[in-house]
Amino acid sequence: MKTTTRFDAAIHKLYTAFHSNQLNPICCKQCAVGNILDNTDSWKHVSDHHGSLNLNYVGQVHQSMGRKFNGYTPIELLQIEKAFLEACGLETPLHHRHKKPSNSTDKNVLFQGLSAVITLLCKFDNIPNVMDYKRVFKSSEMAITKK
Template structure:
């Protein structure tokens, strides 16, 4: 599978941060985007709420000027960060971002899996973390169950 340079660079930086235990969703320099942007926090000025995918004025100016930061547009950066936070168990809303009680290595890994999925989506490639094709298993989408027999069942 052919991937972009920005994808390769982002994955390498995230892998190193995860292995060195420097990844931290509460630190703008060491979160997913801070890591991708060489441990700089300038990206945080592009939105008013941590975890939001809504650009503020500064973010819109950069977006409309076509600026790229290590290959990613401001909107793409916010999407990547939001996916990381969601994967780490944060509850994100239009006007808030609530963090989970604790963050351990497993939770950070879950966040990274979401980031990788988002990076793949942004580059229009198959999710490299998805092993369903490897094992020949495809997860079916849940169907609406309207059977009266199953209606009162607890799953």
């Protein structure tokens, strides 16, 4: 399967973060976007609320200029972050009163978030969803029936 450079880089960073316990939905530097952007939190300045899809003035300027951060536009970064947070069980935009899981760094919780992000990244780059396990079984069934 042919993928894009930005997809490969993002997947590598997210995989590494997941397996080295550096993925945390509450931390702007260790969330999905924070890891994709090399553990920086500068991306949070494109929106006024963590987990929102609304670009603020700074975000709108970057978006209109065609600016990309490690290959992703500001609106794509917000979509990635929202997908990650919500799949991890957090209510968006983040607020101390909003719903959140009892253990946001539980591997099962993080895997759900990671799966949602990878699905979205595939969609962005028109790549078949690598997280769709049904395709693996379908390929195996087709190979068995051809024998």
